[in-house]
Amino acid sequence: MSDLLQTPLHDLHVRLGAKMVPFAGYSMPVQYGLGVMKEHLHTRAKAGLFDVSHMGQVIVTGDDAALALERLIPVDIVGLEENRQRYGFFTNDAGGITDDLMLANRGDHIFVVVNAACKDADIAHMKANLEPDVSVTPVTDRGLLALQGPSAEAVLSALNPAAAEMSFMDVATLTLNGAECWVSRSGYTGEDGYEISVPNAEAEALAQVLLDHDDVEAIGLGARDSLRLEAGLCLYGHDVDTDTTPVQAGLIWAIQKVRRPGGDRAGGFPGADTIFAELENGASRKRAGLLPEGRAPMREGVPLFAEAEGGEQIGQITSGGFGPTVEGPVAMGYVPSEHAAVGTKVYGELRGKRLPLTVTKMPFTPANFKR
Amino acid sequence: MKYTEEHEWLRSEGDVVVVGITEHATTQLGDIVFVELPEVGAEVSKDDEVVVIESVKAASDISAPLDGEIVAVNDALADNPSLANEDATGEGWFFKIKPSDASQMDDYMDEDAYKAMID
Structure with missing residues (x-):
């Protein structure tokens, strides 16, 4: 266990009595005192706070960062408006999915959030294929929190009223509890909520302030999994992997028209031929x-x-x-x-x-x- | 009350023995969401797998602690598996067995020995 990585909230988890388990090389809370069932129901009824700092945060910069990323990701990134986010995935030459991810247009850069277990491979993949045209910079000095549930808006807007102005899949830079946070209105539970990238040094204080709200409980990976399963969301390495194509996985909604046959920027990503054949003929x-x-x-x-x-x-x-x-x-x-x-x-x-x-x-x- | 190393409790009621799992076990398993109980009337042998428990985390099996006949099962538990979490040694009982050799009970731990085992 000693070689496991820790998130900036590790001490908080231990203090809260979390059951810690190894996950993707990190020591992570699988559940707290409430247990998986109550944590799940609490998130749907009020709000849950999740530590997802194990996930990979990456900044991609350069004049044509969005266009460059489209060489690896079959999604309309060029057309992604500033301060908007969308779902995507990396494909391989066989049309399989090597990871799924979130992309945000943050003005002067594209912010990418990838799965913990894939992050080293994803970063190497981006560097190998995109540099030197663009720079790929892993963000290692920030944690990532998710605040999910019907009370999330009220809880977060108490710290900064601008949080309430955001719509689903908007992103914004907000000061929360004195910390400069990169916030998206999205998540992995099927509920309204936010994902909050926060500097490591300020992560625990922000988490504590959120947990101090009566409606917020700390929620572990166990309930995160049952919440996303009920929401019909894929878990990478299980529901999607290198053997599944986006068509088989039912993710063609994520491939916008502009990247499909006949579109202005059709194809040009690994496995396009296979994926387009499946689009045409069915998987x-x-x-x-x-x-x-x-x-x-x-x-x-x-x-x-x-x-x-x-x-x-x-x-x-x-x-x-x-x-x-x-x-x-x-x-x-x-x-x-x-x-x-x-x-x-x-x-x-x-x-x-x-x-x-x-x-x-x-x-x-x-x-x-x-x- | 007697206890097995597999965290079952056994309580004699006349000529039958009531069987369930301990609070320690239900805490370890987490929220129990499914219990499959044996058929009433089934003749079972010690160590036969007679109950399947599924928690939010995983499936586990419960073995018959004694040779004998299953004379009752807790249908309320099948309908509401969380009874095992809420009242492990009461409403959360699993089945009643009529042992063919009551002396098999002597093989099991008393409360002090069980507590020492789980500490």
């Missing part, structure tokens, strides 16, 4: 929301079948568990496209028994964004 398999009929949770790795008995495996669950807000099990996974229509019944094999699941539209819980 052989798709990521689907799956609702188990019984109460038994079906987790990652559970094999899926078309029939209650016999037949070959047709797919598998990539994320699954109990959804505290749904009050039952929820899952997502890959199934052949002919089995991906909403309402289709498939079977998961659990402890030697095949149990039915229904292909279901995601999210499992309605999104609560401030559009």
